[in-house]
Amino acid sequence: MTLDAVRTLDVDPLLDDPETRIVVCCGSGGVGKTTTAAALGLRAAERGRKVVVLTIDPARRLAQSMGIDSLDNTPRRVKGIDESAGGELHAMMLDMKRTFDEIVEAHANGDRARQILENPFYQSLSAGFAGTQEYMAMEKLGQLRSRDQWDLIVVDTPPSRSALDFLDAPKRLGSFLDGKLIRVLMAPAKMGGRAGMKFLNVGMSMMTGALGKLLGGQLLQDVQTFVAAMDTMFGGFRTRADATYRLLQAPGTAFLVVAAPERDALREAAYFVERLAAEDMPLAGLVLNRVHGSGAARLSAERALAAAEMLEAENLEDSRIVDQEGGKAGVRNSPETPADSAKSPESQGGSHNPGSAAAGSDTPEEGSPASDRTDGTDQSAEQPAEQLTTLTAGLLRLHAERMQLLSREQRTRDRFTALHPEVPVTEVAALPGDVHDIAGLRAIGDRLAAGD
Amino acid sequence: MSRLQVVSGKGGTGKTTVAAALALALATEGKRTLLVEVEGRQGIAQLFETEALPYEERKIAVAPGGGEVYALAIDPELALLDYLQMFYKMGGAGRALKKLGAIDFATTIAPGLRDVLLTGKACEAVRRKDKRGRFVYDYVVMDAPPTGRITRFLNVNDEVAGLAKIGPIHNQAQAVMRVIKSPETEVHLVTLLEEMPVQETADGIGELRAAKLPVGRVIVNMVRPAVLDEAHLELAQSVPRTALAKTLSSAGLGGARRGGLAERLVDPLLEQAEEYAERYALERDQHAVLAELGLPLHELPLLAEGMDLAGLYQLATELRKQGIS
Numbered sequence: 001m002t003l004d005a006v007r008t009l010d011v012d013p014l015l016d017d018p019e020t021r022i023v024v025c026c027g028s029g030g031v032g033k034t035t036t037a038a039a040l041g042l043r044a045a046e047r048g049r050k051v052v053v054l055t056i057d058p059a060r061r062l063a064q065s066m067g068i069d070s071l072d073n074t075p076r077r078v079k080g081i082d083e084s085a086g087g088e089l090h091a092m093m094l095d096m097k098r099t100f101d102e103i104v105e106a107h108a109n110g111d112r113a114r115q116i117l118e119n120p121f122y123q124s125l126s127a128g129f130a131g132t133q134e135y136m137a138m139e140k141l142g143q144l145r146s147r148d149q150w151d152l153i154v155v156d157t158p159p160s161r162s163a164l165d166f167l168d169a170p171k172r173l174g175s176f177l178d179g180k181l182i183r184v185l186m187a188p189a190k191m192g193g194r195a196g197m198k199f200l201n202v203g204m205s206m207m208t209g210a211l212g213k214l215l216g217g218q219l220l221q222d223v224q225t226f227v228a229a230m231d232t233m234f235g236g237f238r239t240r241a242d243a244t245y246r247l248l249q250a251p252g253t254a255f256l257v258v259a260a261p262e263r264d265a266l267r268e269a270a271y272f273v274e275r276l277a278a279e280d281m282p283l284a285g286l287v288l289n290r291v292h293g294s295g296a297a298r299l300s301a302e303r304a305l306a307a308a309e310m311l312e313a314e315n316l317e318d319s320r321i322v323d324q325e326g327g328k329a330g331v332r333n334s335p336e337t338p339a340d341s342a343k344s345p346e347s348q349g350g351s352h353n354p355g356s357a358a359a360g361s362d363t364p365e366e367g368s369p370a371s372d373r374t375d376g377t378d379q380s381a382e383q384p385a386e387q388l389t390t391l392t393a394g395l396l397r398l399h400a401e402r403m404q405l406l407s408r409e410q411r412t413r414d415r416f417t418a419l420h421p422e423v424p425v426t427e428v429a430a431l432p433g434d435v436h437d438i439a440g441l442r443a444i445g446d447r448l449a450a451g452d
Numbered sequence: 453m454s455r456l457q458v459v460s461g462k463g464g465t466g467k468t469t470v471a472a473a474l475a476l477a478l479a480t481e482g483k484r485t486l487l488v489e490v491e492g493r494q495g496i497a498q499l500f501e502t503e504a505l506p507y508e509e510r511k512i513a514v515a516p517g518g519g520e521v522y523a524l525a526i527d528p529e530l531a532l533l534d535y536l537q538m539f540y541k542m543g544g545a546g547r548a549l550k551k552l553g554a555i556d557f558a559t560t561i562a563p564g565l566r567d568v569l570l571t572g573k574a575c576e577a578v579r580r581k582d583k584r585g586r587f588v589y590d591y592v593v594m595d596a597p598p599t600g601r602i603t604r605f606l607n608v609n610d611e612v613a614g615l616a617k618i619g620p621i622h623n624q625a626q627a628v629m630r631v632i633k634s635p636e637t638e639v640h641l642v643t644l645l646e647e648m649p650v651q652e653t654a655d656g657i658g659e660l661r662a663a664k665l666p667v668g669r670v671i672v673n674m675v676r677p678a679v680l681d682e683a684h685l686e687l688a689q690s691v692p693r694t695a696l697a698k699t700l701s702s703a704g705l706g707g708a709r710r711g712g713l714a715e716r717l718v719d720p721l722l723e724q725a726e727e728y729a730e731r732y733a734l735e736r737d738q739h740a741v742l743a744e745l746g747l748p749l750h751e752l753p754l755l756a757e758g759m760d761l762a763g764l765y766q767l768a769t770e771l772r773k774q775g776i777s
Contacts, residue, residue: 121615263758299705391687395696396703
């Protein structure tokens with residue numbers, strides 16, 4: 001196993017370290033980011049820290065089990081956790097429109113705030129067009145951090161179209177707010193009482209003309225009123241965005257890239273790792289979710305398949321004999337016509353479900369196979385023996401499938417570690433079902449900490 | 453079969469793969485399809501094992517029977533400049549706007565404009581005709597944003613049309629909506645037989661229907677083969693371990709006695725069967741949820757060797773077999 005050479009990510013020291021104040025979970029969609037964030041938060045809380053988890057879009061049942069299914073944009077204390085170590089778990093689900101509205105309300109006085117909130121352009125912007133979620137997640141993180149009420153903030157990131165939109169958000173906003181565009185947009189609105197014409201040179205009026213042509217006069221006016229009304233708040237936006245960005249770079253922050261051992265997810269993960277390095281963001285490691293294992297790894301897929309085929313071939317032999325006997329003596333009370341049963345061996349190709357033959361014959365009309373099995377009379381010894389062989393063959397096929405999955409996962413993982421040997425990894429063994437309660441999160445937390 | 457095929461699905465369900473397989477399936481027998489990517493992830497190029505796609509319609513595959521698949525990665529910024537030039541002869545103004553940061557604003561920050569540009573470009577390809585008045589593409593398949601965002605993404609033009617009540621953007625948005633809400637469009641959702649993707653699919657369908665967007669089919673991806681049926685799973689719970697060990701041994705897998713190789717396989721194999729049984733039950737429940745949606749259901753197998761170009765053709769064949777094209 002090449003993974004032995006790879007550094008392992010120790011989750012517990014990271015969570016226990018009082019210096020760790022923010023953990024950001026990022027990764028592509030569908031890899032278990034939200035679950036990982038919640039499990040880390042729970043684990044840290046049960047190990048004695050006062051934690052708040054900021055989730056973006058949790059599964060309904062998980063949100064319900066944490067008591068955060070009502071969107072009120074404030075952290076709620078999660079019940080049913082072990083607080084004996086002195087920790088607490090709070091959780092909240094991000095409501096981006098509410099977050100945006102709150103910023104407006106906090107930074108503009110009554111009339112102006114209402115003017116903004118009622119502006120149609122603002123309403124669309126805040127209702128969640130591309131990008132808003134990312135800005136608001138960062139904004140909320142900044143708010144939570146500045147309240148300084150928690151030892152540790154665990155953040156889940158939005159399922160962005162491009163991996164690190166949330167990192168770009170502050171910069172984008174900044175460059176927009178500093179840009180000439182704002183001045184162009186604001187020029188006509190400001191003209192009113194001021195000697196605006198002096199500032200509004202010919203080039204700019206041409207630009208607003210072009211924008212008006214493109215957007216339609218009324219939309220341009222909406223945008224202009226919006227921008228003018230937001231004018232006083234822009235400075236604040238910019239300052240906070242910059243502060244949040246610096247907060248993310250600071251030593252108290254740890255980024256965890258979450259992935260599943262699949263090609264696309266790990267490719268995204270590699271991209272995340274590179275982007276974080278380029279932005280000087282502190283990466284703690286990779287969480288590899290849903291990794292499969294096997295207690296019988298010494299039996300290869302090929303051998304398991306070969307053995308399964310051998311058992312199935314034996315069964316075919318046996319059933320042919322049974323069928324022939326049945327044809328003569330009428331022992332087998334099968335509804336099949338002799339012609340059908342003669343055909344069936346050929347139709348059972350390699351990929352045919354090996355269970356179907358036995359399942360078809362396991363019908364009540366055939367006496368009582370179940371009691372035959374328990375009392376062990378050998379009157380119809382072939383029947384349980386055949387079932388046992390098909391079961392064994394099925395178990396072997398199941399195992400072969402598992403081993404193929406294992407080697408596929410291993411290959412994709414190796415590709416990642418070859419590219420980024422410096423990144424510590426922790427593996428989380430796959431659970432057969434979904435996680436939607438505290439006990440499930442705790443189990444994930446144990447697996448995260450165990451690293452395999 | 454509608455000419456604009458929109459493929460969405462929760463992250464991780466393989467919607468790009470399904471969109472590509474669908475484009476291949478629809479191109480079979482001399483048809484021409486355009487596969488459109490809107491999220492700038494270059495997933496199509498990776499699937500077809502080619503270099504990154506530029507903002508340009510480019511042939512990337514030949515389908516069985518002589519059909520062709522073209523691909524296009526829509527870049528919103530270039531699409532906007534395109535529009536300015538095409539419709540308003542504003543190439544020069546476009547450059548000036550770019551310098552101002554207006555293009556960046558329009559494609560990243562301005563509400564919905566980005567999505568308008570993306571859907572607009574796809575609809576333009578749907579309507580485009582050649583000199584002889586025939587459609588350039590028989591089908592356009594869009595690898596769309598995930599289920600959670602799809603309704604908003606497709607419906608954005610309605611919203612923009614309301615926001616810009618007059619002017620070219622208003623007209624453009626309305627023209628796009630006419631295509632998207634017509635029978636010319638079908639929105640398919642890709643899912644896995646797992647609780648969260650199925651839940652999201654059900655929610656997504658509800659949202660699409662509420663917005664009067666045409667819902668197409670549900671495609672269950674990565675369906676694992678049924679290895680053990682219920683009767684055998686039951687038997688696995690009661691089977692004597694020694695009998696199992698003996699059978700394994702008879703297949704040449706070592707000694708059946710305590711500590712023998714075959715005997716030591718029994719526990720892990722039964723454990724895997726138990727996990728399988730749990731998953732089997734979960735999958736059956738999720739299947740039932742999907743069946744209740746009242747939409748045509750298709751299933752694509754999990755490819756044991758992982759996804760590659762050959763696998764893509766295999767999935768396309770499977771889709772044709774199931775009568776999707």
